Amino acid sequence: MLLRKYKRANKGIEDTRVPFEELTGSLDVIKVRAWEKDEEKAKEERGEHLNIYQLKIDKAPTMAEIWLKSTESEYADTGRLGSISWLIDGINIEDSQDALRVAIRQLPKDVSAVQRAAVQVKRQKLAARISKFHEIADAMTEGIEVHAGTEHMDDIRFCTTDVVEEVREAADIEDVLEEIDEEVPAEAMGIWMP
Numbered sequence: 001m002l003l004r005k006y007k008r009a010n011k012g013i014e015d016t017r018v019p020f021e022e023l024t025g026s027l028d029v030i031k032v033r034a035w036e037k038d039e040e041k042a043k044e045e046r047g048e049h050l051n052i053y054q055l056k057i058d059k060a061p062t063m064a065e066i067w068l069k070s071t072e073s074e075y076a077d078t079g080r081l082g083s084i085s086w087l088i089d090g091i092n093i094e095d096s097q098d099a100l101r102v103a104i105r106q107l108p109k110d111v112s113a114v115q116r117a118a119v120q121v122k123r124q125k126l127a128a129r130i131s132k133f134h135e136i137a138d139a140m141t142e143g144i145e146v147h148a149g150t151e152h153m154d155d156i157r158f159c160t161t162d163v164v165e166e167v168r169e170a171a172d173i174e175d176v177l178e179e180i181d182e183e184v185p186a187e188a189m190g191i192w193m194p
Contacts, residue, residue, distance in 0.1 A: 126186035
């Protein structure tokens, strides 16, 4: 058993020797010497000196930390909240729409009046947030024609079926919306974001 482990370890060393040497050859010679010096010191003195083998990886920031940093820098630059805060609100609204869709799908088939009322309250609150979001968008984009004929950045030769499907879907949606006199539920409302 021990002999097998020893043979596997030696094979692992042999398999990684060439890539290790290539990597070492591509690095700064001064850094490699410093690392070798640290390694010798760790072998001799042990204890805390063995910490050189610990990985030193910076933890990636969370989405909330990125948003906070972005909004703080935006406020510092202009003295007011603007496009970053607006985009964050849009993303949060989309997340709320997703959550509402999930909550509606999880309702039982025999929905009670209380459950319907709770969903309706959530829809109304979400619709108010979307309305406010669009009002802010209109104010921010005043004078800019955001809905004026956008052009595809894709090479049409490679996405003709997608374009045809999008046109067909858009026509279908318009037909359906013309037939329906009801209000669009908040979880299905479109949000305009760049």
